[in-house]
Amino acid sequence: MSTDAIVLLKEDHKEMRRLFKAFQDAEEGPASQRQKLVDQILEALTVHTYLENEVMYPEVRRLLPDLEDDILESYEEHHVADVLCAELASMNADDERFNAKTTVLIENVTHHVEEEEQDWFPKVRDALGRKQLQEIGEKMIALRADAPRTPAAPKAIKKALDAVTA
Ligand SMILES: [Fe+2]
Ligand SMILES: [Fe+2]
Numbered sequence: 001m002s003t004d005a006i007v008l009l010k011e012d013h014k015e016m017r018r019l020f021k022a023f024q025d026a027e028e029g030p031a032s033q034r035q036k037l038v039d040q041i042l043e044a045l046t047v048h049t050y051l052e053n054e055v056m057y058p059e060v061r062r063l064l065p066d067l068e069d070d071i072l073e074s075y076e077e078h079h080v081a082d083v084l085c086a087e088l089a090s091m092n093a094d095d096e097r098f099n100a101k102t103t104v105l106i107e108n109v110t111h112h113v114e115e116e117e118q119d120w121f122p123k124v125r126d127a128l129g130r131k132q133l134q135e136i137g138e139k140m141i142a143l144r145a146d147a148p149r150t151p152a153a154p155k156a157i158k159k160a161l162d163a164v165t166a
Contacts, residue, residue: 005056005136006121012048013113019044020106031093038093038102042085043149045109046156049078050147051140053159059136060120064127070120075163077112081105082160085151 002008023037053075061071084105091098125133148156 003134003137003141004130005059005133005140006125008137008140009048009052009056009121010117012044012051013117016041016044016048016109016113020110023102023106027099034098034102035093038088038098041102041105042089042151045081045085046149046151046153047144047147049081050156050159051143053078053163055136055139055143059139060124063132064124067120067123070115070123074112074116074120077108077115079160079163081109081112082151082156082163084108086160089151 019037019041023034023041026033026037057071057074060067084101088098088101088105091101128136146155148154148159150156
């Protein structure tokens with residue numbers, strides 16, 4: 001299995017896209033099914049944004065100062081996703097706003113993931129060596145076991161606050 005940071009993050013993105021598609025297919029379906037899919041989406045996003053905020057973004061910012069603007073924009077996009085995730089976590093699937101809020105979350109995250117994959121991950125790949133990307137990936141693998149899994153977890157809340165006050 002690869003430990004390359006970009007490979008690992010793209011694997012997460014692929015799983016998110018799968019869950020987003022599953023939700024879109026289930027949009028008219030039973031509340032229990034939509035609830036289950038949104039719980040999975042919230043867990044996937046909480047873990048992923050945590051690893052990016054705690055490891056990938058600060059490492060890229062430190063190693064490649066030219067990408068500062070991309071990183072700052074990405075933190076802000078995570079913050080928008082954090083707010084939507086926190087609101088969804090306290091809603092029920094039978095709420096009339098549940099599908100609408102999930103759709104906005106999916107649209108925002110899809111846009112954000114496209115920017116990562118198309119705009120700045122390629123620049124990081126070009127600028128950093130394979131070994132550096134593997135070291136960053138290893139840090140993310142190590143942190144993954146301790147990552148928060150729900151938006152209400154204290155570490156998730158701290159991460160969301162750190163991102164806008166740091
Ligand atoms: Fe991200
Ligand atoms: Fe990402």
